[in-house]
Every structure is written in C-alpha cells, then in structure tokens.
Amino acid sequence: MELFGVLVPTKEKLIATVTDIRKGKGGLPLYASLLGMVVGFYAIAAIFIQGHAHTINTNNLVPWGLQITTYIYFVLISTGCTFVNFFGYIFFPQQYKPFASRVIFLGIMTAAAAFFSLATEMGRIDRMYNFILSPNPSSPMFWMGVWYTCYFIAIVMEYINIQTNKHSNKVMWGAFFIAVITHSTLGSLLGAVSSRAYFYSALLPIYFLFIAFLTGGALTAIVAAITVRQQKMDAAYHLEPFVKFLRIGLGLALLVGFWRTAIGLAGHVDGSEVFALTAANSIIFGLGVALIVPFLMLRMSQSAGWLAFTGLFIMVTQLKTRNDLVVGGFKVPLFRVYDMPEVVHYTPSVYEILVLVASISLVSVLYIVCEKAGLFEIADSKGVH
Amino acid sequence: MTIKFSRRTFLKAAGAATAGITAATTVPKKFLSWAEEEGQKDLKQIPTFCELCFWNCGLIAKVENKKVVKVDGNPLSLRGRGRLCGRGNAALGALYDPDRLKFPLINIGKRGEPVWKRATWDEALDLIAQKMQGIKQKYGAESMALFSHGTGGAFWKHLLKAYGCSNYTAPSFAQCRGPRDMGFFLTYGADVGSPEYYDFSKSKYIVLLGSHLGENAHNSQVQDIMNGLADGAKLTVVDPRLSNIASKADRWLPIKPASDMALLLAWIRIIIEEGLYDKEYIEKYASGFDELRAAVQQYTPQWAESETTIPSDTIVKVAREMGRNAPHVCVGAGRYSVWYGDDTQRSRAIAILNALLGSWGREGGYFFPAKGGVPEYPGLPPYPPHEDVPKLDAAYPFAALQTTTSIKHASITGLPHPIKGWFIYGCNLMKTLPDKQETIKALQNLDLVVAIDVLPADIIAWADVVLPECTYMERYDNLNIGKFKDLEISLRQPTVEPLWESKPSWMITKELGNKLGLAAYFPWKDGEEYLAKRCEAGGIDFAELKRNGVIVKTDKSAPYITAESPPEFGTPSGKIELYSKQLEEKGFDPVPKYTKHPQPPAGHFRLLFGRASLHTFSRTTNNFMLTDLQKENALWINAKKGKELGLKDGEYVSLVNQDGVMAPGRIKVKLTQRMRDDAVYMYHGFGVHSKGMTRADNQGIADDDLISKYVIDPIMGGTAMRGNFVKIVKGA
Amino acid sequence: MEQFDGKDIMEIMQSDLVRALKKPRKERRWAMAIDLKKCIGCHACTTGCMSENLTPPEIHYRPVKEEEIGEFPNTGMRFLPRPCMQCDSPTCTPVCPVTATYKRDDGIVVIDYKKCIGCRYCIVACPYGARSADAGHYYTGDFHEKTYEVENSGEYGGNFKRKSHWHSPIGNARKCHFCIHRVEKGELTRCTTTCLGGATFFGDINDPQALITKLVSKPNVFKYKEELGTKPMVFYLT
Numbered sequence A: 001m002e003l004f005g006v007l008v009p010t011k012e013k014l015i016a017t018v019t020d021i022r023k024g025k026g027g028l029p030l031y032a033s034l035l036g037m038v039v040g041f042y043a044i045a046a047i048f049i050q051g052h053a054h055t056i057n058t059n060n061l062v063p064w065g066l067q068i069t070t071y072i073y074f075v076l077i078s079t080g081c082t083f084v085n086f087f088g089y090i091f092f093p094q095q096y097k098p099f100a101s102r103v104i105f106l107g108i109m110t111a112a113a114a115f116f117s118l119a120t121e122m123g124r125i126d127r128m129y130n131f132i133l134s135p136n137p138s139s140p141m142f143w144m145g146v147w148y149t150c151y152f153i154a155i156v157m158e159y160i161n162i163q164t165n166k167h168s169n170k171v172m173w174g175a176f177f178i179a180v181i182t183h184s185t186l187g188s189l190l191g192a193v194s195s196r197a198y199f200y201s202a203l204l205p206i207y208f209l210f211i212a213f214l215t216g217g218a219l220t221a222i223v224a225a226i227t228v229r230q231q232k233m234d235a236a237y238h239l240e241p242f243v244k245f246l247r248i249g250l251g252l253a254l255l256v257g258f259w260r261t262a263i264g265l266a267g268h269v270d271g272s273e274v275f276a277l278t279a280a281n282s283i284i285f286g287l288g289v290a291l292i293v294p295f296l297m298l299r300m301s302q303s304a305g306w307l308a309f310t311g312l313f314i315m316v317t318q319l320k321t322r323n324d325l326v327v328g329g330f331k332v333p334l335f336r337v338y339d340m341p342e343v344v345h346y347t348p349s350v351y352e353i354l355v356l357v358a359s360i361s362l363v364s365v366l367y368i369v370c371e372k373a374g375l376f377e378i379a380d381s382k383g384v385h
Numbered sequence B: 001m002t003i004k005f006s007r008r009t010f011l012k013a014a015g016a017a018t019a020g021i022t023a024a025t026t027v028p029k030k031f032l033s034w035a036e037e038e039g040q041k042d043l044k045q046i047p048t049f050c051e052l053c054f055w056n057c058g059l060i061a062k063v064e065n066k067k068v069v070k071v072d073g074n075p076l077s078l079r080g081r082g083r084l085c086g087r088g089n090a091a092l093g094a095l096y097d098p099d100r101l102k103f104p105l106i107n108i109g110k111r112g113e114p115v116w117k118r119a120t121w122d123e124a125l126d127l128i129a130q131k132m133q134g135i136k137q138k139y140g141a142e143s144m145a146l147f148s149h150g151t152g153g154a155f156w157k158h159l160l161k162a163y164g165c166s167n168y169t170a171p172s173f174a175q176c177r178g179p180r181d182m183g184f185f186l187t188y189g190a191d192v193g194s195p196e197y198y199d200f201s202k203s204k205y206i207v208l209l210g211s212h213l214g215e216n217a218h219n220s221q222v223q224d225i226m227n228g229l230a231d232g233a234k235l236t237v238v239d240p241r242l243s244n245i246a247s248k249a250d251r252w253l254p255i256k257p258a259s260d261m262a263l264l265l266a267w268i269r270i271i272i273e274e275g276l277y278d279k280e281y282i283e284k285y286a287s288g289f290d291e292l293r294a295a296v297q298q299y300t301p302q303w304a305e306s307e308t309t310i311p312s313d314t315i316v317k318v319a320r321e322m323g324r325n326a327p328h329v330c331v332g333a334g335r336y337s338v339w340y341g342d343d344t345q346r347s348r349a350i351a352i353l354n355a356l357l358g359s360w361g362r363e364g365g366y367f368f369p370a371k372g373g374v375p376e377y378p379g380l381p382p383y384p385p386h387e388d389v390p391k392l393d394a395a396y397p398f399a400a401l402q403t404t405t406s407i408k409h410a411s412i413t414g415l416p417h418p419i420k421g422w423f424i425y426g427c428n429l430m431k432t433l434p435d436k437q438e439t440i441k442a443l444q445n446l447d448l449v450v451a452i453d454v455l456p457a458d459i460i461a462w463a464d465v466v467l468p469e470c471t472y473m474e475r476y477d478n479l480n481i482g483k484f485k486d487l488e489i490s491l492r493q494p495t496v497e498p499l500w501e502s503k504p505s506w507m508i509t510k511e512l513g514n515k516l517g518l519a520a521y522f523p524w525k526d527g528e529e530y531l532a533k534r535c536e537a538g539g540i541d542f543a544e545l546k547r548n549g550v551i552v553k554t555d556k557s558a559p560y561i562t563a564e565s566p567p568e569f570g571t572p573s574g575k576i577e578l579y580s581k582q583l584e585e586k587g588f589d590p591v592p593k594y595t596k597h598p599q600p601p602a603g604h605f606r607l608l609f610g611r612a613s614l615h616t617f618s619r620t621t622n623n624f625m626l627t628d629l630q631k632e633n634a635l636w637i638n639a640k641k642g643k644e645l646g647l648k649d650g651e652y653v654s655l656v657n658q659d660g661v662m663a664p665g666r667i668k669v670k671l672t673q674r675m676r677d678d679a680v681y682m683y684h685g686f687g688v689h690s691k692g693m694t695r696a697d698n699q700g701i702a703d704d705d706l707i708s709k710y711v712i713d714p715i716m717g718g719t720a721m722r723g724n725f726v727k728i729v730k731g732a
Numbered sequence C: 001m002e003q004f005d006g007k008d009i010m011e012i013m014q015s016d017l018v019r020a021l022k023k024p025r026k027e028r029r030w031a032m033a034i035d036l037k038k039c040i041g042c043h044a045c046t047t048g049c050m051s052e053n054l055t056p057p058e059i060h061y062r063p064v065k066e067e068e069i070g071e072f073p074n075t076g077m078r079f080l081p082r083p084c085m086q087c088d089s090p091t092c093t094p095v096c097p098v099t100a101t102y103k104r105d106d107g108i109v110v111i112d113y114k115k116c117i118g119c120r121y122c123i124v125a126c127p128y129g130a131r132s133a134d135a136g137h138y139y140t141g142d143f144h145e146k147t148y149e150v151e152n153s154g155e156y157g158g159n160f161k162r163k164s165h166w167h168s169p170i171g172n173a174r175k176c177h178f179c180i181h182r183v184e185k186g187e188l189t190r191c192t193t194t195c196l197g198g199a200t201f202f203g204d205i206n207d208p209q210a211l212i213t214k215l216v217s218k219p220n221v222f223k224y225k226e227e228l229g230t231k232p233m234v235f236y237l238t
C-alpha cells in the first residue's frame, strides 16, 4: 500500500504546498493555526518540563479540568465523524460521498488531538505502559483504552479504504459499532461514578453518543460547506445530509439533555444540589443557547456560509457545555472542611487553555495542509479513471 | 470506661523509639522492616520539647540527611504523653519557614518605618552594647526592660540581672494569667500553676467558665478532661459561645458576657444557704465564712438570672449538682483571665467556690503538685545590687510579677522612673498589648528597642536592632520544669544545625554579655555545658536526659489532703481566706462583689476573642502547615441576628469599634448557631501587618486592632480587653 | 465498657496489634473506630498525619469536619474526622485502569506509587473525598530542596523522595493508608497516638479479643455514607 498519495499527500504536491505556505500564500486560517500550534506545543512542553504544579489549575477539589474537557470534546467529535460517515453512506450515498475522505481524516485527527490533551493531563504519562502490563478489566478507563485502540485502527482502515476507493461496508459497519462501543464506554467513565450524583446516570453513555453525533455533524458540516464553496458544488444538494444530521443531532441532544437536567433536579441524593446550582446555566445555556438557538438558525437559512457559521456556533457552545459537564461534577466538595468554598470555582490556567489551542490548531493545520496538497481529491480522481 | 495513659506503656504504642526509648519490645524483629530498610536508614530520633505554645510538650524529631523529616510525641513527657496537639505536629512549618529572620538587622530608617541593613552579629551586638552602656550612664541600669515569653527568655533575664536591671515582664501575666494567679494566691496562698493542677481525670463534676479547652489546646489538660468525661464526669460550661468543650457538656450556659461574677456569687450563696458546702473542710481550713455568708445574701438566683440571662432554676440545679459531687468537683480557674477589670475578684469568687466544695487538695479537684526543681548554674557571681528606684508597680499592690502595663506607662511618662530601652524576646507586642497607639507612643520614647524573634512579626518594624533567634528545633535552651503529681524535667536540644545565621539565646546573650563586660556571668562554654552543669548540680543524669528528653522524678508526697499530710496555705492567716484582710487593708473588697459592666450600645456587639485550635496567637499564623488548614479568622455572628442584618455566610465585612477605630483589612462572616446575639467572636492572632510574613500578612482582622479601650484591674494591674464594642460595616 | 476497665487503652491496642502481626497477613483485617463523643475538634490527627506522611499543600489525609446541629440556644456540635474508610467494597479501586490502587488482603486500600499514572479517576470515584492528587506543590517554594519536603516519608515502606515531578508520589494519587509503614513495624497509626481526645482506636477486627472488635460490635456505631455500599472499615461511635 502506498503511503504518499493515499494516506498523505503526494510528495510533489506536499512540497509545492509547503513552498506556497512559505511564500505566504497559505491563507490566514493556516497561519493562525500554525501560530496556535507553536504556542500550544510550547505550553505542552512547559507542562512536561515544569510539572503540573506550575502549569495546571486543577486541584483536589477539581481533579479534572479543561484538559479532560478537551479530550472528551475531541473524541466525541471523532466519533461523530464516524457516525456522519456511516449515516452518509447509508442514507445519502451520492450527496455524501465527495466528503467521505475529509470526514474520516478529521475523525483521525480529532482522535489524535484528544490524546494530546489527555497526555498532558496524566500525572505520569511515562507509565502508560501499565495499561498493558497491569490492566484492570473492571475499569471503564481501561476499556476505553482498549476500545480506543480498536477504534483508531478501524477508522484508519476506513480511511485507507476510502482513499484507495475500496470502500468496504464491512469495515464501515465495524467502525460504526466500535465507535458506538468506545464512546458509550467513555460515557460510562463518568456515568458509572456513583460518588458524584452529577455524573452518575445511565443516560450518560447515550448522552455521549448523541453529543458525538451532534459535534461530529457540526465539524463535518463546516468542512462540507467550505468544500462545497471551494469546489463550486451544488450546495443545496450536497449539504442536505449535513443539515439533516445537525437537526437530528440537536433534537437528540435536547431530549437527553432535558431529561438529564430534569431528573437531576428531582434528585435528593448527596451531590444532586449541583443540578439546582447549575440549573439556570444548564437550561438557558445548555439547552437554550446551545441547542434550540442553532436549531432555529438552521430554519433561517441553509446556505453554505450560514451552515458553516451554525456549525461553528455549535462547536463553540458545545465546548463550553462539555466543560460545564466535567467541572460540574466537582462543584460541591464531597467533604467540605476548613477554608474550602461551598461552591467550587475553577478557572483553567493559561497552559490548559493553550493545550486546547494546540489541539484545535493541530487538527486545523493538518487539515488545511492536506486539503491544499490535494489529499482529499485523490479518492475522487482515482475513482474517475 | 477508665482510661489511663501510663507513660511506660504509651512509649511502646506511640512508636517513638529513640536510642533510649525502646520501641515496642514485644514486636518481633521481622516486623521492623520497611522504613528502616529502604528509605530511612539513617533516621535518628532526637527528643526535645515544643515551643509552639507554652505547654512545652515533649517531642521527638526524626532526623535524616541533617533535616528533620517528621516529629512525633515523646511518650515520657507528662505534658504531652506521646501526643502532640494540632499545632505541635506542625513543627516543620516553623523550622522550615522561608520567611524566617535570617540575619541580624539594623534599622537605619525611622522607628516604625524601618529601612533594614543586614548586619553581622558583631555589628549588631556592638551597637546594642554601646546603647545599653549609654542608657546605664544617663538613666541608670533600671531604665532597661525585658518583655519575654518563652523558654529562652531566661537567658535574657539573666543578662539583664547581670547588667543591673530588674524590669522583666511578660504579657502572659498582665495580659493573661495574672488575675487568676492573684485571685487564687489571695485565697489559698498558692496559685493553680501552669500546667494547672486540675485533677480533671478524676473529677465527678467539672465547671468551666470560658476556658475553651479543645480550642485552648493545652495538651495534657485536654486529654485529662476528655478522660474525665469518658469516665463519667459531668460537665457544665459557662460561655456565651458554644465552645468545642461546651459541645461536650451536659449543660451549656450561654451567659451574657461580663456577668460571670453574678453567677458565681449566686452559686456561692446557694451552696451556703442549702448547706451543700463541705462543712468539715471549711471549719478546718477556712476563715471568714460568716462574713462571706453575710456578703452574698443579696445574690439570689432570681437576681442572677436577670444579670446573666441564665434561668434561675438552672443556676440552682448546677449548684446542687456541684454540691452533690463535692469534693470531686473542679471549677476551672481559667487561664486567660483579663476579661472585664474585676478579674482578680472573679478569680477569687472561683477560688472561694472551690473552697466551699472542698475541692482544693482533693481527688477530682485540685491536686498538690510535686515539689522540687533544678539549681541554677553553680558558682555564678552574685548579681550587682539593684539601684534604689521607686517601684514600678506601686499602684498595683498585688502585682506579683512586673506588669507590662506600668513599664509601658513609665516609658511614656518617665514615672516613677524613666524606661529607655526595651528587649523584646518572643513577644509580638503590637498584637499582644491593648491600645496600639499607646504602645507606639511608648516605643517612640525609647532610646533602644531590640527584638529577638524568629519571624518578621509585627513588632519587628519597631525595633532598632533585630536579632534572629534559631527556632526551638535548633537549639539548647533553658531546662523546663513541670510540676504535675510528679516532677518533670525536660530538655531542649538541637535536632539540626540552625538555618541561615540564626543563633540560640544562650549564645547571643553570652556574646552580648562579653561585650558588656559581664563575661563572668557567662562562664559556660556553650548551651550544652550550661545544662550539663546544672543537671549535675541537681543530681540529674544529663546523658539520660539527652537520650530521653524527659526525666520524671516521682514525688512521694501525697497529691491530696490526707490525715498524714494536711494542707498548708501560704496566706497570712495560714487558712483559706474566704474573707481577705489583705485586700481589705489595701482598700479592696474583702469578699467579691458584683459590678455591672457596660453593655454594647445599640447597633454594636461586644467583641470577644479566643484561641484557634490550630494556631497560637500570631506565633503560628505564618506556619505553612497550619495556614494550609486555616489561613484567616472569621467573625462569628449569631445566625439569626446576622440574617436580620442582611449578612451572608462567607461574605467579607469590616469592623469599627466604639472609639471609631476601623480595623485594617476585612473578615469573613461566619453565621452560626453557636453564639449569643449580643456579641461577636473571632480568633486572636490573625490580621498580621507585616509584609515579611507572606502567608499571614493581612489575613483576617486582628482583635488587637479593635482593642483601643482597656480596664486596668486595680488589684494587680491586669488589662481587661473584653470591653470593646464593634459595629459591622458591610461591603469590605 | 467494663471489659477493659482499669487498663490502659493504648496498652490494649498495642498488644492487640502485636497479636495481629503474628498472624499471616490475609487473616488480619485492619479497622479504625472514631468515638465522636470524645473527639474535641483539636485537629491534632490532621496535622499529625501531615507530619507523618510529609504531605504537600492541600493534601490532608484526615481532615476534621465541624458540623453544627440545632438552633441557638439548643445548639450541638459534631466533629467528624475523615481518614480513608479503607472500604471493603471500595469505589476507587475498580476504576483504576492500571490496578495501581487495590485492596490488600488485610483490607488496606493502597496506592502503588511505582505504577500509578496519575489519571485521577480514583479521586473522582471516591465518595468520601478521601483521595488527593499530588501535583508537585511545595510549601516552601524555591527553598524546598533544603527542607524535609524532598525527603522520604516512608509511606508504604518505600523510598519516595519528592525531588521533582518525575518522582513519585508527585503525579500520583495519595490518601490515608492506615499508616501501614508504622503498623507493620508494630506501631499504632499516627492519628491514634496523637489524638488528644483519645477518640481514635485501631486494630484487627478479625480478632474477637481485640478492643476494636468489641467497640464496633456495639449498637452505637454508624458508618459514613454506608448507603453507598462501600462497606467502610472506619466505624464511628456515637
């Protein structure tokens, strides 16, 4: 199997693109993302060199913060890409096909970006080998590791298939199911935590799947909208599946989000006061701004530009929603003593924010470069002859 | 359940194994694995004693790599019995505080607005010696004064005596225990000691007024009272606030502040009138019973209810309970006793109450301590005779110890004779003495101010020369003698080398003594030799003391009154003086009387204060292990009252007192069910104003900033500080 | 409690401990009892533990919670010290992806400082807030190398010096471990020996003769958050 021209752009095109970029013809988004990558990687280096004490704002009250948010955010997007690919092929084969390689490429990139963030979060990343040497089958996190590996292999295979025009339904179905398993496992990672009423819920694995579909849909919608414009394709025809996906995604997220909040508010167990504490935010922002507003936005127009904007709106609001979910579990200290606050507030450090920037930039730089180097046209062109 | 803690057995349990103190001997060798084998091969265990407060519990430092890595209690110590309190366990936070004073400093700026110059020890001591000589020439040696608190103070006292000065004072008298000591002394001819001679663990009934044990974390005393309670003792706590110990009490009497005397007098009356007193005991040992009886007739329970807000039937019940359990009753004497100005008299009322119950010298009441001590260093030249100057404390006929009060006044007025130089050893006078403006006035009037401290405390800013003492973990110090039922001698010895250029007091005083031409008074080679010689003179095995940290000499005399050992009272009459002729002669009430104290004006609260279990005054407010748990104080306000005022829990407010003094900084509101609604409460020690104390600076509000008014106890010169009223200002 | 009337409780617990250590490890079951009647809220156990385990800022294995009960003047107080409950059915161990934390056969839930990857999942999962993450803070800032903060506490009998963030336990989860480094040497836990109220008891509840067994078999016992099914091995006496 060829590497250049299949998995990565051809050498000539890559060199040409790099030369263009050097000459300043890369376009603003690319340079911005490159800058983001540089500072982001500086931050990541700083985290490893200086250690968490000097770089990270999480603490005993908030053991997980923005890095875990970022991680969850990106893996869910990745899953979403797999879902979009799957449903695209199944329900809208013609309309969807031109985007397939882009979508799966993004799926791989976002999964990689997620691990970037996770790696900076671990206290002792150098000991990750213990996942193999000393596994714990009862840990959702262990299974997440296992399924993740499978998932990664599956989407890479899917990608190769797409790029080599040997699309196989078996692999696609496989990737879909593995994605479902992997990301519901991720949901269980929080959902199974009985000590935190805010997390503890059978809804959470499902919630994660729906959110994955929504955020994956949003990112791919942006990419599709841009592609449609650049390639001067028939926007209405080609974007239809994405609009549908987004609508379904928003609906599903609203459904599960509403019930999680409603059931949470009805709870009287230790820690369920977080639902009440955060009710205004969950209802107004989490359900209203983040889900109902984009739904209405989609009714206003379905032009490529507007769709891209709506997609971006969803991406941004969902990032905050993810953070609210992760941090929300720690709002009320489990054992409040001494000078501990009654309600815990956590603000990520600059380094944590830069890890997020690094992850976003990584995805966008690689995507833009590969796009410019014609990686995603390979499949199409190969399909022609 | 009977709980005894014998030291011998505890020693096994606490795992404190010095060379001499054997670890659990019954433990098979093979269990002595781990720590020793892997990481802590060279772990040495050095016993010494704690100075995070003045209980001075025995502790054991575990030393490795020339660093103290942890501390444990010394099971041999009578003061701690192998336990350390919340503060004592934080020794490393004191030793390794990066904010410590590191070098001698000379102020080249103005007093109170220092510009520091780092000096060598020679420079600093030369300057002090030169100024001291100047003062001596101009005003006489009696124009110097020493304020001290803590074990090392003894060396400074020695230095001053050798120099020819007799003015050594401690805030722990006129700002603390003085009235209590005098109240008991006037009654029994003896005081209650420190550690107090409470026989709590044997008590059947205990009454505490204030005395918030648990927060007041005096180690063995807390253990004793908890053991007593576990053994079935009943407890009544009188306190406007539900203190920790009040939460363990059978009865909590949330008294109206400043009215304790009414309650005490009513109790005395009930106990007399209902015949609950120990007739035989009173007959045998006391004098003035009839006068007492006549004098308390007016103090009926109903009257006391109107003063104290405690229901009269509760007052009666408690009196009967005391009577029923007599003589195994301990009505605590208190410790911090400078409350409202008639404090010696209040303490006398407590003393009288105990006498009526027959608890002095009785099991479960007050025991008689072991006698004895350790002689001074042999062969020292006699101190020079004191100059003939008027007595500083003449105004306070029963000031058994020099008061800070009159030193302060003499510094300001020059009367009855001038005071021109202060040595301040281990006292944070800015926070300790009432009325800061007055203290500043005194300081501004001096020719020399020397502070010997371990931290850049608030007082440092007012010193001309700052001498960095090394901490208690790094030095030899004076011997510590504890009078329990047995006599305890404990040793402080260095566990590691002093950090930076800090030095122990024995060394600083010796060097300064040499510069003053007083070398003859400092014949010891070093701290160790000083101690060894004294021990030798006292028949104490110094090597054993070094090894074990503590030597306990069992006392053969009985701790309680028996037929063979009748009590002796050091009063003029040789009896318990229920009626005090001594007081009468000096124009004071021979039997305590009730005085009404001012109550807060509308919109104000009485400002009360006390101890945080995790801190000792400002002494520990920079200790990182302790600030990690508690870094600021809070303003306790009755929850209902607070809500009426629209206050929220955790909100920050400022405070202004009756004189319009606004305390710098802000304090967190704590709405609580544990307070009456006419007073607010805060922990003393916080609200430090010193940039150098990076953790303590500006955390919370200082009670001392709001104590602009104080009432002097005319009997012994104590300064009562609980008569200040504050208003809460929102929006800090 | 007549059965130990007149005897020194420390001595009893000490001999109980020695007896337990003579048995094979898996036959022991360490437990703690905390008598809330006797806890006076002095926090000595908190700082004693800090000193024993050389814990860094904000990590306290045994904090003491103060709770007010009732309304003035009928106010009560409860002091609730909280070590790790050493749950028989812990929620922290099943979630550890690398089995770095696990329940030993004597019931103590330990953390393997050589294995832990610092994912903090166990911290999220413990319902008692008994676990902390050691991010590598020092109390003494730049001065830390000259202090005890880089020395070995002897925790778990190992040689762990917090010299940098690549030195465990920095980067790891931490918690109370019933002072096994002391216990296995025949010493009671530090919070037991320093407790001013004499409220803390320790021993092997598999031993019917042990004081702890007698204490916890009384009706006045409760376990904290027992409803979660964690089966705590810390018993509160009321």
Ligand SMILES: Nc1nc2c(c(=O)[nH]1)N[C@H]1C(S)=C(S)[C@@H](COP(=O)(O)OP(=O)(O)OC[C@H]3O[C@@H](n4cnc5c(=O)[nH]c(N)nc54)[C@H](O)[C@@H]3O)O[C@H]1N2
Pocket: B053, B087, B172, B176, B177, B209, B210, B211, B212, B213, B215, B216, B217, B218, B238, B239, B240, B241, B243, B255, B256, B257, B258, B259, B260, B334, B335, B336, B337, B339, B608, B609, B610, B611, B612, B613, B614, B615, B616, B617, B681, B722
């Ligand atoms: N942890 C810790 N322990 C310490 C110290 C420390 O700094 N920290 N300092 C030590 C020293 S030097 C001393 S002197 C002692 C002091 O400790 P104590 O002698 O116990 O002090 P008190 O003033 O008796 O106690 C303060 C209590 O008195 C109550 N109180 C206030 N006003 C009144 C009143 O009018 N009537 C009555 N009945 N009660 C009132 C307060 O609400 C508070 O609960 O503590 C010693 N122990």
Ligand SMILES: Nc1nc2c(c(=O)[nH]1)N[C@H]1C(S)=C(S)[C@@H](COP(=O)(O)OP(=O)(O)OC[C@H]3O[C@@H](n4cnc5c(=O)[nH]c(N)nc54)[C@H](O)[C@@H]3O)O[C@H]1N2
Pocket: B051, B148, B149, B150, B152, B170, B171, B172, B175, B176, B177, B336, B425, B426, B427, B428, B429, B431, B432, B433, B434, B452, B453, B454, B455, B457, B458, B469, B470, B471, B472, B609, B610, B616, B617, B618, B619, B684, B703, B704, B707, B721
């Ligand atoms: N407003 C108000 N005033 C009070 C009280 C109160 O509750 N409120 N309490 C009163 C009572 S009870 C007392 S006993 C007095 C106590 O008041 P002080 O006698 O002043 O005692 P501390 O506050 O303990 O003094 C602490 C000083 O000693 C220093 N120090 C600590 N260790 C050492 C050492 O080893 N060597 C040297 N040289 N210095 C050391 C500290 O850094 C600090 O500056 O205060 C009284 N004044």
Ligand code: SF4
Pocket: B050, B051, B052, B053, B054, B055, B056, B057, B080, B083, B084, B085, B086, B087, B088, B089, B217, B218, B219
């Ligand atoms: S009571 Fe606490 S602070 Fe005071 S000497 Fe003892 S251990 Fe130290």
Ligand code: SF4
Pocket: C084, C085, C086, C087, C090, C091, C092, C093, C109, C125, C126, C127, C128, C129, C130, C131, C175, C230
């Ligand atoms: S208390 Fe928490 S950390 Fe301890 S064993 Fe139970 S679940 Fe685990």
Ligand code: SF4
Pocket: C095, C096, C097, C098, C099, C100, C101, C111, C115, C116, C117, C118, C119, C120, C121, C122, C123, C172, C173
């Ligand atoms: S932090 Fe360590 S002990 Fe806790 S779950 Fe992660 S790897 Fe296991």
Ligand code: SF4
Pocket: C048, C049, C050, C052, C053, C061, C062, C083, C084, C175, C176, C177, C178, C179, C189, C190, C191, C192
């Ligand atoms: S058993 Fe040891 S580790 Fe646990 S709280 Fe007590 S002192 Fe700390």
Ligand code: SF4
Pocket: C034, C038, C039, C040, C041, C042, C043, C044, C045, C046, C064, C079, C081, C194, C195, C196, C197, C198, C199, C200
């Ligand atoms: S040491 Fe004992 S009495 Fe003090 S807080 Fe801890 S458990 Fe309670």
Ligand SMILES: [Mo]
Pocket: B172, B175, B176, B177, B335, B336
């Ligand atoms: Mo005091």
